[in-house]
Amino acid sequence: xxxxxxxxxxxxxxxxxxxxxxxxxxxxxxxxxxxxxxxxxxxxxxxxxxxxxxxxxxxxxxxxxxxxxxxxxxxxxxxxxxxxxxxxxxxxxxxxxxxxxxxxxxxxxxxxxxxxxxxxxxxxxxxxxxxxxxxxxxxxxxxxxxxxxxxxxxxxxxxxxxxxxxxxxxxxxxxxxxxxxxxxxxxxxxxxxxxxxxxxxxxxxxxxxxxxxxxxxxxxxxxxxxxxxxxxxxxxxxxxxxxxxxxxxxxxxxxxxxxxxxxxxxxxxxxxxxxxxxxxxxxxxxxxxxxxxxxxxxxxxxxxxxxxxxxxxxxxx
Ligand SMILES: Nc1ncnc2c1ncn2[C@@H]1O[C@H](COP(=O)(O)OP(=O)(O)OP(=O)(O)O)[C@@H](O)[C@H]1O
Ligand SMILES: [Mg+2]
Numbered sequence: 001x002x003x004x005x006x007x008x009x010x011x012x013x014x015x016x017x018x019x020x021x022x023x024x025x026x027x028x029x030x031x032x033x034x035x036x037x038x039x040x041x042x043x044x045x046x047x048x049x050x051x052x053x054x055x056x057x058x059x060x061x062x063x064x065x066x067x068x069x070x071x072x073x074x075x076x077x078x079x080x081x082x083x084x085x086x087x088x089x090x091x092x093x094x095x096x097x098x099x100x101x102x103x104x105x106x107x108x109x110x111x112x113x114x115x116x117x118x119x120x121x122x123x124x125x126x127x128x129x130x131x132x133x134x135x136x137x138x139x140x141x142x143x144x145x146x147x148x149x150x151x152x153x154x155x156x157x158x159x160x161x162x163x164x165x166x167x168x169x170x171x172x173x174x175x176x177x178x179x180x181x182x183x184x185x186x187x188x189x190x191x192x193x194x195x196x197x198x199x200x201x202x203x204x205x206x207x208x209x210x211x212x213x214x215x216x217x218x219x220x221x222x223x224x225x226x227x228x229x230x231x232x233x234x235x236x237x238x239x240x241x242x243x244x245x246x247x248x249x250x251x252x253x254x255x256x257x258x259x260x261x262x263x264x265x266x267x268x269x270x271x272x273x274x275x276x277x278x279x280x281x282x283x284x285x286x287x288x289x290x291x292x293x294x295x296x297x298x299x300x301x302x303x304x305x306x307x308x309x310x311x312x313x314x315x316x317x
Contacts, residue, residue, distance in 0.1 A: 007293040008039060010148035012225075014166060016190060017176035018183045019157035022234030025266060026176045027154040028056045028276045030232075031112045033285035040146035045116045046137040046166075047156040048130050053116075057108040058275035064103045066136055067118035073132040082131025083138060083165045085207075087217035093139035100142070110277065113149070115142065130156070134164040138220075162190065165217075167197060168224040172296060174257075177231050177249070179241040184248050191229045191254055197221055230255045230295060232288060237262040255295065258288035 015027045024047075031043045045053050045062070054062040070090065072078025080090065097105060097113065106114045117133045117140075137153055153170065155162075167173065173194060175187040203221050205214045231249055236242045236259050246256050260266075260281050269276050 006039075006148070007297055008034070008150045008289075009146075010150075011172070011296055012151045012153065012170045013172050013174050013292075014153045014155060014162075014170040015174050015176060016155050016159075016162060016186070017157070018178070018180070018186050021157075021176045021178040021180075021183050022232075022260065023157070023176045024050070024053055024056065024154055025270075025276060026174070026232050026234060026260065027152050028053070029260070029279070029281055029285045030174075030288060031057075031152050032110045032277055033282055033289055034150055034152075035111045036282075037286075037289055040144055040149035041112045042142050042144070042149045042151045043112050043114050044137065044140065044151060044153040045114065046133055046153050048118060048120045048133050049156055051119060052270075052273065053154065054106070054114065055273035056269065056276045057112060057114055058110070058277065059106055059108055059114065061106075062116045063106045063114060065116050065118040066104055066140070067129060067132060069100070069104050070136060073118070073129045075129070075132075078132075080132035080135060083135045083220075084131060084203075087165065087203075087213055087220055090135050090139040093136070094141045095143070097142055097144045105142075109275070113142070113144065115140075130160065131164065134160075134166055138164070138166045138169045159186070159189065159193075162193060165203065165220050167194060167226050168220050171225055172227055172292070173229045175229055175231050175254075176234050177245060178233075178235045179237070179245055184245060187229065187231050187249060187254055188252050191252060194226050194229055197224050197226065227296065230257050230292070232257050233259045235262045236260070255291070257291040257295070258284045260284050 015023045017023045027043060031041045034041045067073055067080055070080045074081045108114060117136050118129050120129055173190050175190050177183040177187050202218045205217050208214050231254055233242060233245055233256060242259055249256055265279055266276065
């Protein structure tokens with residue numbers, strides 16, 4: 001049995017990758033594995049489009065969207081703005097689970113806390129909630145009775161959220177790579193973007209008239225907490241596919257934390273809306289957690305002075 005563990009407590013991990021690569025699968029498996037190993041886990045569903053994550057977590061229904069808790073999106077006259085137009089921090093984004101109304105969160109059978117940011121399907125035609133959802137994903141901190149949960153954020157496919165500034169507030173970008181060159185290239189692009197931010201790149205602000213907003217946007221980027229990027233391979237069917245993808249990532253210094261094989265059990269679970277749990281893949285996830293613990297503690301958190309991003313990723317296991 002696992003002892004209580006806290007090497008990753010307080011860490012915010014963003015799960016990124018190309019569409020359909022397995023972000024949600026990896027997020028659920030990792031959340032369950034972390035919970036099994038004694039962590040408290042907050043899983044944030046930040047994908048405005050896909051529904052159904054709650055099934056994979058063994059829940060009958062998702063919690064109500066937090067965008068409603070925060071007053072709705074600006075495009076419908078609400079309070080939550082897009083970070084590109086308004087980089088100011090989201091008011092009240094530091095929440096305690098004890099004071100958050102129970103309809104806005106759910107505890108899965110394995111003990112993971114699920115929070116949902118918002119779904120475009122709820123908002124009607126013409127709605128565009130991705131910007132406001134990115135702001136909540138960027139700024140939300142949920143504390144629980146446990147001193148420091150691990151937060152996993154399951155993002156929408158692609159890069160837009162990361163370009164909106166969410167990268168500045170996560171500790172590690174976990175990119176899920178399926179056996180395709182597009183997925184590998186997305187991981188490499190993410191690595192470049194993180195390196196640029198750590199080297200002092202500032203966001204695009206030519207559209208902002210207010211100098212205070214420009215200052216705030218630059219400050220968000222300059223205070224980045226992001227340490228690095230790492231990969232989990234998913235849907236790997238052959239050892240030669242694994243070798244090809246690993247070699248490619250290795251050439252660019254992107255560590256692979258683990259490999260999830262192509263599995264009928266996984267695809268059937270998604271097809272039937274059944275929980276992704278007690279799968280053989282949990283052994284692979286145990287290795288992912290061990291490597292995450294090693295990685296996150298080997299790479300120092302960036303400070304805000306920049307220009308010294310020469311950190312090496314040391315893989316421990
Ligand atoms: N290891 C696997 N083995 C077999 N099928 C898989 C595996 N991982 C994912 N799938 C299949 O791929 C589909 C997409 O997986 P998942 O929803 O995890 O990807 P995603 O990256 O979150 O997708 P999206 O970009 O739509 O959010 C699943 O519905 C499932 O059928
Ligand atoms: Mg998904």
